[in-house]
Amino acid sequence: MNTIQTVCVIDDDTIFLYLIKKIIEKSGVSNATVLHENPINALESLKKIILEQGAFPEIILLDINMHHIDGWEFLDTLLPYVILAGTKTSIYIASSSIAAKDKLKAKTYPAIKGYLVKPIKSEKILEITNEFQLFNN
Amino acid sequence: MNTSNDSLEERLNNSLKLVTEQNKRLINFSYIVSHNLRSHTSNIKTIIDLLQVTNDQTERLELLTHLKTVSDSLDNTLHNLNEVVAIQTVKVLNIETINVFNYIEKEIAVLSKEIELKKASIINKVSNDVLINYNPAYFESIIFNFLSNAIKYSSSERQPVIILEIEFIQNRTVLSISDNGLGIDLEKNADKLFGLNKTFHGNKDAKGIGLFISKNQIEAMDGKIEVESTLNIGTTFKIHL
Numbered sequence: 218m219n220t221i222q223t224v225c226v227i228d229d230d231t232i233f234l235y236l237i238k239k240i241i242e243k244s245g246v247s248n249a250t251v252l253h254e255n256p257i258n259a260l261e262s263l264k265k266i267i268l269e270q271g272a273f274p275e276i277i278l279l280d281i282n283m284h285h286i287d288g289w290e291f292l293d294t295l296l297p298y299v300i301l302a303g304t305k306t307s308i309y310i311a312s313s314s315i316a317a318k319d320k321l322k323a324k325t326y327p328a329i330k331g332y333l334v335k336p337i338k339s340e341k342i343l344e345i346t347n348e349f350q351l352f353n354n
Numbered sequence: 355m356n357t358s359n360d361s362l363e364e365r366l367n368n369s370l371k372l373v374t375e376q377n378k379r380l381i382n383f384s385y386i387v388s389h390n391l392r393s394h395t396s397n398i399k400t401i402i403d404l405l406q407v408t409n410d411q412t413e414r415l416e417l418l419t420h421l422k423t424v425s426d427s428l429d430n431t432l433h434n435l436n437e438v439v440a441i442q443t444v445k446v447l448n449i450e451t452i453n454v455f456n457y458i459e460k461e462i463a464v465l466s467k468e469i470e471l472k473k474a475s476i477i478n479k480v481s482n483d484v485l486i487n488y489n490p491a492y493f494e495s496i497i498f499n500f501l502s503n504a505i506k507y508s509s510s511e512r513q514p515v516i517i518l519e520i521e522f523i524q525n526r527t528v529l530s531i532s533d534n535g536l537g538i539d540l541e542k543n544a545d546k547l548f549g550l551n552k553t554f555h556g557n558k559d560a561k562g563i564g565l566f567i568s569k570n571q572i573e574a575m576d577g578k579i580e581v582e583s584t585l586n587i588g589t590t591f592k593i594h595l
Binding site for chain 1: 385388389392393396397399400401403404407416420423424
Protein backbone atom coordinates (compact mmCIF):
# COMPACT_ATOMS: atom_id res chain seq x y z
CA MET A 218 0.00 0.00 0.00
CA ASN A 219 1.15 3.52 -0.78
CA THR A 220 1.61 5.73 2.21
CA ILE A 221 1.79 9.48 2.57
CA GLN A 222 4.12 11.39 4.86
CA THR A 223 1.94 13.41 7.18
CA VAL A 224 -1.66 13.90 8.23
CA CYS A 225 -2.27 17.01 10.31
CA VAL A 226 -5.34 17.23 12.57
CA ILE A 227 -6.53 20.51 14.08
CA ASP A 228 -9.20 20.15 16.76
CA ASP A 229 -9.59 21.54 20.29
CA ASP A 230 -11.15 18.32 21.55
CA THR A 231 -8.16 16.47 22.98
CA ILE A 232 -10.01 13.16 23.20
CA PHE A 233 -10.87 13.34 19.51
CA LEU A 234 -7.18 14.03 18.78
CA TYR A 235 -6.12 10.97 20.77
CA LEU A 236 -8.71 8.81 18.97
CA ILE A 237 -8.04 10.04 15.43
CA LYS A 238 -4.33 9.39 15.92
CA LYS A 239 -5.15 5.76 16.78
CA ILE A 240 -7.48 5.50 13.78
CA ILE A 241 -4.86 6.92 11.40
CA GLU A 242 -2.18 4.61 12.84
CA LYS A 243 -4.46 1.61 12.43
CA SER A 244 -5.23 2.52 8.81
CA GLY A 245 -1.49 2.48 8.16
CA VAL A 246 -1.65 5.16 5.46
CA SER A 247 0.56 7.78 7.00
CA ASN A 248 4.06 7.86 8.41
CA ALA A 249 3.26 10.62 10.86
CA THR A 250 0.26 12.26 12.47
CA VAL A 251 0.65 15.84 13.67
CA LEU A 252 -1.94 16.96 16.20
CA HIS A 253 -2.85 20.54 17.06
CA GLU A 254 -5.16 21.39 19.94
CA ASN A 255 -4.72 25.13 19.50
CA PRO A 256 -5.64 26.45 16.03
CA ILE A 257 -3.49 29.57 16.45
CA ASN A 258 -0.37 27.48 17.07
CA ALA A 259 -1.35 25.26 14.14
CA LEU A 260 -1.58 28.33 11.87
CA GLU A 261 1.86 29.56 12.93
CA SER A 262 3.42 26.16 12.42
CA LEU A 263 1.83 25.60 8.97
CA LYS A 264 2.71 29.11 7.77
CA LYS A 265 6.28 28.51 8.88
CA ILE A 266 6.48 25.28 6.87
CA ILE A 267 5.35 27.12 3.73
CA LEU A 268 7.71 30.07 4.26
CA GLU A 269 10.65 27.74 4.90
CA GLN A 270 9.60 25.42 2.05
CA GLY A 271 9.45 22.44 4.38
CA ALA A 272 7.34 19.30 4.09
CA PHE A 273 3.71 20.39 4.28
CA PRO A 274 1.15 17.81 5.48
CA GLU A 275 -0.53 16.11 2.53
CA ILE A 276 -3.81 15.86 4.35
CA ILE A 277 -5.32 18.28 6.87
CA LEU A 278 -8.38 17.47 8.98
CA LEU A 279 -9.87 20.67 10.37
CA ASP A 280 -12.58 21.17 13.00
CA ILE A 281 -14.99 24.12 12.69
CA ASN A 282 -16.10 24.82 16.26
CA MET A 283 -12.97 25.74 18.17
CA HIS A 284 -11.95 28.21 20.83
CA HIS A 285 -9.72 31.16 19.91
CA ILE A 286 -10.57 31.04 16.19
CA ASP A 287 -12.97 28.82 14.30
CA GLY A 288 -12.19 26.66 11.27
CA TRP A 289 -13.34 29.32 8.81
CA GLU A 290 -11.10 32.04 10.24
CA PHE A 291 -8.32 29.47 10.22
CA LEU A 292 -8.80 28.80 6.50
CA ASP A 293 -9.16 32.48 5.63
CA THR A 294 -5.74 33.08 7.14
CA LEU A 295 -3.97 29.98 5.86
CA LEU A 296 -5.32 29.64 2.31
CA PRO A 297 -3.61 32.69 0.78
CA TYR A 298 -0.25 31.15 1.75
CA VAL A 299 -1.19 27.72 0.38
CA ILE A 300 -2.44 29.17 -2.89
CA LEU A 301 0.51 31.52 -3.42
CA ALA A 302 3.04 28.77 -2.72
CA GLY A 303 1.12 26.24 -4.82
CA THR A 304 1.30 23.80 -1.91
CA LYS A 305 -0.19 20.38 -2.59
CA THR A 306 -2.52 19.55 0.25
CA SER A 307 -5.99 18.14 0.73
CA ILE A 308 -8.05 19.92 3.37
CA TYR A 309 -11.07 18.19 4.86
CA ILE A 310 -13.50 19.57 7.40
CA ALA A 311 -13.91 17.11 10.26
CA SER A 312 -16.87 18.16 12.37
CA SER A 313 -19.60 16.70 14.49
CA SER A 314 -21.96 19.30 13.08
CA ILE A 315 -24.54 17.96 10.64
CA ALA A 316 -26.04 21.43 10.19
CA ALA A 317 -26.72 22.37 6.59
CA LYS A 318 -25.26 25.85 7.11
CA ASP A 319 -21.82 24.36 7.88
CA LYS A 320 -21.89 21.95 4.95
CA LEU A 321 -23.01 24.73 2.60
CA LYS A 322 -20.31 27.05 3.86
CA ALA A 323 -17.69 24.32 3.26
CA LYS A 324 -18.84 24.19 -0.38
CA THR A 325 -17.98 27.87 -0.83
CA TYR A 326 -14.29 27.05 -0.28
CA PRO A 327 -12.83 25.43 -3.42
CA ALA A 328 -9.80 24.38 -1.34
CA ILE A 329 -11.93 22.12 0.86
CA LYS A 330 -11.90 18.62 -0.61
CA GLY A 331 -14.68 17.25 1.53
CA TYR A 332 -16.76 17.39 4.66
CA LEU A 333 -16.29 14.51 7.08
CA VAL A 334 -18.88 14.01 9.80
CA LYS A 335 -17.52 12.54 13.02
CA PRO A 336 -17.07 9.71 13.98
CA ILE A 337 -14.36 9.13 11.38
CA LYS A 338 -13.47 5.52 10.64
CA SER A 339 -10.20 4.17 9.31
CA GLU A 340 -11.95 3.28 6.00
CA LYS A 341 -12.62 6.99 5.50
CA ILE A 342 -8.96 7.78 6.14
CA LEU A 343 -7.97 5.16 3.53
CA GLU A 344 -10.44 6.64 1.06
CA ILE A 345 -9.16 10.21 1.34
CA THR A 346 -5.50 9.11 1.16
CA ASN A 347 -6.29 7.24 -2.06
CA GLU A 348 -7.99 10.34 -3.41
CA PHE A 349 -4.93 12.42 -2.59
CA GLN A 350 -2.67 10.02 -4.44
CA LEU A 351 -4.97 9.87 -7.48
CA PHE A 352 -4.93 13.63 -7.76
CA ASN A 353 -1.25 14.16 -7.13
CA ASN A 354 0.57 11.30 -8.84
CA MET B 355 -57.89 56.51 12.24
CA ASN B 356 -54.26 57.17 11.43
CA THR B 357 -53.15 56.88 15.03
CA SER B 358 -54.83 53.53 15.51
CA ASN B 359 -53.26 52.24 12.30
CA ASP B 360 -49.89 53.38 13.52
CA SER B 361 -50.23 51.59 16.84
CA LEU B 362 -51.49 48.46 15.07
CA GLU B 363 -48.47 48.51 12.83
CA GLU B 364 -46.24 49.05 15.81
CA ARG B 365 -47.78 46.09 17.63
CA LEU B 366 -47.41 43.92 14.55
CA ASN B 367 -43.79 44.92 14.25
CA ASN B 368 -43.18 44.12 17.90
CA SER B 369 -44.74 40.67 17.52
CA LEU B 370 -42.66 40.07 14.43
CA LYS B 371 -39.52 41.06 16.32
CA LEU B 372 -40.43 38.74 19.19
CA VAL B 373 -41.15 35.77 16.93
CA THR B 374 -37.98 36.37 14.92
CA GLU B 375 -35.97 36.50 18.12
CA GLN B 376 -37.55 33.29 19.44
CA ASN B 377 -36.97 31.58 16.12
CA LYS B 378 -33.34 32.58 16.13
CA ARG B 379 -32.95 31.21 19.63
CA LEU B 380 -34.57 27.91 18.67
CA ILE B 381 -32.32 27.47 15.63
CA ASN B 382 -29.29 28.28 17.74
CA PHE B 383 -30.46 25.81 20.37
CA SER B 384 -31.06 22.95 17.95
CA TYR B 385 -27.66 23.63 16.38
CA ILE B 386 -25.93 23.33 19.70
CA VAL B 387 -27.91 20.25 20.69
CA SER B 388 -26.94 18.62 17.44
CA HIS B 389 -23.31 19.68 17.56
CA ASN B 390 -22.48 19.26 21.22
CA LEU B 391 -24.27 16.01 21.78
CA ARG B 392 -22.86 14.56 18.58
CA SER B 393 -19.28 15.51 19.45
CA HIS B 394 -19.58 13.40 22.62
CA THR B 395 -21.46 10.48 21.10
CA SER B 396 -19.08 10.23 18.16
CA ASN B 397 -16.16 10.03 20.61
CA ILE B 398 -17.97 7.30 22.55
CA LYS B 399 -18.61 5.37 19.33
CA THR B 400 -14.95 5.55 18.30
CA ILE B 401 -13.76 4.50 21.78
CA ILE B 402 -16.06 1.44 21.74
CA ASP B 403 -14.93 0.53 18.20
CA LEU B 404 -11.29 0.71 19.29
CA LEU B 405 -11.95 -1.26 22.49
CA GLN B 406 -13.41 -4.06 20.37
CA VAL B 407 -10.23 -4.48 18.34
CA THR B 408 -7.59 -3.71 20.95
CA ASN B 409 -6.02 -6.37 23.14
CA ASP B 410 -3.22 -4.25 24.56
CA GLN B 411 -4.07 -3.74 28.24
CA THR B 412 -2.41 -0.30 28.56
CA GLU B 413 -4.29 0.97 25.54
CA ARG B 414 -7.56 -0.45 26.84
CA LEU B 415 -7.04 1.36 30.14
CA GLU B 416 -6.32 4.61 28.32
CA LEU B 417 -9.48 4.20 26.28
CA LEU B 418 -11.56 3.50 29.38
CA THR B 419 -10.17 6.62 31.09
CA HIS B 420 -11.20 8.66 28.05
CA LEU B 421 -14.62 7.02 28.06
CA LYS B 422 -15.09 8.20 31.63
CA THR B 423 -14.10 11.78 30.66
CA VAL B 424 -16.47 11.81 27.68
CA SER B 425 -19.30 10.44 29.79
CA ASP B 426 -18.74 13.21 32.37
CA SER B 427 -18.71 15.86 29.63
CA LEU B 428 -21.87 14.46 28.10
CA ASP B 429 -23.54 14.58 31.49
CA ASN B 430 -22.40 18.18 31.94
CA THR B 431 -23.66 19.16 28.49
CA LEU B 432 -27.07 17.60 29.16
CA HIS B 433 -27.24 19.39 32.50
CA ASN B 434 -26.54 22.75 30.81
CA LEU B 435 -29.04 22.14 28.03
CA ASN B 436 -31.67 21.13 30.58
CA GLU B 437 -31.11 24.39 32.37
CA VAL B 438 -31.71 26.33 29.14
CA VAL B 439 -34.87 24.35 28.39
CA ALA B 440 -36.12 24.97 31.94
CA ILE B 441 -35.80 28.76 31.47
CA GLN B 442 -37.77 28.62 28.22
CA THR B 443 -40.58 26.46 29.59
CA VAL B 444 -41.30 27.83 33.07
CA LYS B 445 -44.32 30.08 32.63
CA VAL B 446 -44.92 31.46 36.13
CA LEU B 447 -41.76 32.54 37.85
CA ASN B 448 -41.40 32.82 41.59
CA ILE B 449 -40.82 36.51 42.29
CA GLU B 450 -39.45 37.86 45.55
CA THR B 451 -38.21 41.20 46.82
CA ILE B 452 -34.45 41.10 46.68
CA ASN B 453 -31.80 43.31 48.23
CA VAL B 454 -29.33 43.78 45.36
CA PHE B 455 -26.36 44.70 47.55
CA ASN B 456 -26.72 41.58 49.72
CA TYR B 457 -27.04 39.25 46.73
CA ILE B 458 -23.88 40.67 45.18
CA GLU B 459 -21.98 40.25 48.46
CA LYS B 460 -23.16 36.64 48.65
CA GLU B 461 -21.82 35.82 45.17
CA ILE B 462 -18.53 37.62 45.93
CA ALA B 463 -18.18 35.23 48.91
CA VAL B 464 -18.96 32.23 46.68
CA LEU B 465 -16.22 33.32 44.27
CA SER B 466 -13.69 34.22 46.98
CA LYS B 467 -11.18 31.56 45.89
CA GLU B 468 -11.10 32.75 42.26
CA ILE B 469 -10.97 36.39 43.40
CA GLU B 470 -8.01 35.68 45.68
CA LEU B 471 -6.20 33.69 43.00
CA LYS B 472 -6.35 36.61 40.53
CA LYS B 473 -5.91 39.20 43.30
CA ALA B 474 -9.02 40.88 41.91
CA SER B 475 -10.73 43.80 43.56
CA ILE B 476 -14.55 43.70 43.42
CA ILE B 477 -16.20 47.01 44.24
CA ASN B 478 -19.87 46.73 45.12
CA LYS B 479 -21.07 50.34 44.74
CA VAL B 480 -24.75 49.43 45.00
CA SER B 481 -26.36 51.19 47.93
CA ASN B 482 -27.79 48.69 50.38
CA ASP B 483 -31.35 49.98 50.16
CA VAL B 484 -31.94 49.04 46.49
CA LEU B 485 -34.74 46.47 46.32
CA ILE B 486 -35.99 44.72 43.18
CA ASN B 487 -38.69 42.18 42.47
CA TYR B 488 -36.96 39.29 40.78
CA ASN B 489 -36.62 35.55 40.67
CA PRO B 490 -33.97 34.85 43.35
CA ALA B 491 -32.38 31.84 41.61
CA TYR B 492 -32.05 33.77 38.33
CA PHE B 493 -30.54 36.77 40.05
CA GLU B 494 -27.99 34.63 41.86
CA SER B 495 -27.04 32.87 38.66
CA ILE B 496 -26.80 36.16 36.69
CA ILE B 497 -24.51 37.81 39.26
CA PHE B 498 -22.42 34.65 39.51
CA ASN B 499 -22.02 34.30 35.73
CA PHE B 500 -21.05 37.91 35.05
CA LEU B 501 -18.69 38.09 38.00
CA SER B 502 -16.95 34.79 37.26
CA ASN B 503 -16.71 35.77 33.62
CA ALA B 504 -15.08 39.10 34.48
CA ILE B 505 -12.60 37.31 36.75
CA LYS B 506 -11.85 34.58 34.22
CA TYR B 507 -11.16 36.98 31.35
CA SER B 508 -9.14 39.47 33.37
CA SER B 509 -5.85 40.80 32.03
CA SER B 510 -2.62 39.48 33.50
CA GLU B 511 -1.05 42.89 32.85
CA ARG B 512 -2.95 44.72 35.61
CA GLN B 513 -4.81 44.11 38.81
CA PRO B 514 -8.39 43.09 37.92
CA VAL B 515 -10.95 45.64 39.11
CA ILE B 516 -14.65 44.90 38.76
CA ILE B 517 -17.21 47.56 39.63
CA LEU B 518 -20.93 46.94 40.18
CA GLU B 519 -23.29 49.91 40.10
CA ILE B 520 -27.00 50.64 39.89
CA GLU B 521 -28.55 53.37 37.78
CA PHE B 522 -32.18 54.11 37.07
CA ILE B 523 -33.03 54.51 33.39
CA GLN B 524 -36.64 55.22 32.42
CA ASN B 525 -38.17 53.69 35.55
CA ARG B 526 -36.01 50.63 35.15
CA THR B 527 -33.27 49.45 37.49
CA VAL B 528 -30.09 48.88 35.52
CA LEU B 529 -27.15 47.00 37.01
CA SER B 530 -23.82 47.66 35.35
CA ILE B 531 -20.82 45.40 35.77
CA SER B 532 -17.56 46.91 34.48
CA ASP B 533 -14.18 45.26 34.33
CA ASN B 534 -10.68 46.21 33.15
CA GLY B 535 -10.09 42.82 31.57
CA LEU B 536 -9.20 41.48 28.15
CA GLY B 537 -12.24 43.00 26.43
CA ILE B 538 -14.05 41.60 23.43
CA ASP B 539 -13.82 42.52 19.78
CA LEU B 540 -17.56 43.15 19.43
CA GLU B 541 -17.40 43.69 15.69
CA LYS B 542 -16.16 40.15 15.24
CA ASN B 543 -17.75 38.40 18.18
CA ALA B 544 -21.02 40.18 18.97
CA ASP B 545 -23.18 37.27 17.87
CA LYS B 546 -20.93 34.72 19.53
CA LEU B 547 -20.88 36.44 22.91
CA PHE B 548 -24.33 35.36 24.09
CA GLY B 549 -24.78 32.59 21.59
CA LEU B 550 -23.98 28.96 22.02
CA ASN B 551 -21.60 28.81 19.11
CA LYS B 552 -18.62 27.65 21.04
CA THR B 553 -18.27 24.12 22.20
CA PHE B 554 -17.90 23.42 25.88
CA HIS B 555 -16.57 19.91 25.89
CA GLY B 556 -13.92 18.61 28.24
CA ASN B 557 -15.39 20.54 31.19
CA LYS B 558 -12.26 22.63 31.24
CA ASP B 559 -13.98 25.70 29.93
CA ALA B 560 -17.69 26.31 29.99
CA LYS B 561 -17.27 29.47 27.91
CA GLY B 562 -20.43 30.60 26.23
CA ILE B 563 -23.02 28.62 28.12
CA GLY B 564 -22.98 30.86 31.22
CA LEU B 565 -23.72 34.08 29.36
CA PHE B 566 -26.25 32.30 27.15
CA ILE B 567 -28.15 31.12 30.23
CA SER B 568 -27.95 34.59 31.84
CA LYS B 569 -29.28 36.27 28.71
CA ASN B 570 -32.20 33.86 28.60
CA GLN B 571 -32.96 34.46 32.27
CA ILE B 572 -32.78 38.24 31.87
CA GLU B 573 -35.13 38.09 28.88
CA ALA B 574 -37.48 35.73 30.71
CA MET B 575 -37.80 38.54 33.29
CA ASP B 576 -38.62 41.01 30.46
CA GLY B 577 -35.24 42.67 30.78
CA LYS B 578 -32.44 43.14 28.34
CA ILE B 579 -28.70 43.32 28.29
CA GLU B 580 -26.29 45.74 26.65
CA VAL B 581 -22.55 45.42 26.25
CA GLU B 582 -19.74 47.85 25.54
CA SER B 583 -16.19 46.65 25.20
CA THR B 584 -12.76 47.69 24.04
CA LEU B 585 -10.01 45.15 23.44
CA ASN B 586 -7.44 45.17 26.24
CA ILE B 587 -9.29 47.96 28.10
CA GLY B 588 -12.32 46.22 29.49
CA THR B 589 -16.00 45.40 29.22
CA THR B 590 -19.19 46.85 30.67
CA PHE B 591 -22.39 44.85 30.78
CA LYS B 592 -25.61 46.73 31.52
CA ILE B 593 -28.39 44.50 32.77
CA HIS B 594 -31.87 45.99 32.64
CA LEU B 595 -33.54 44.22 35.56
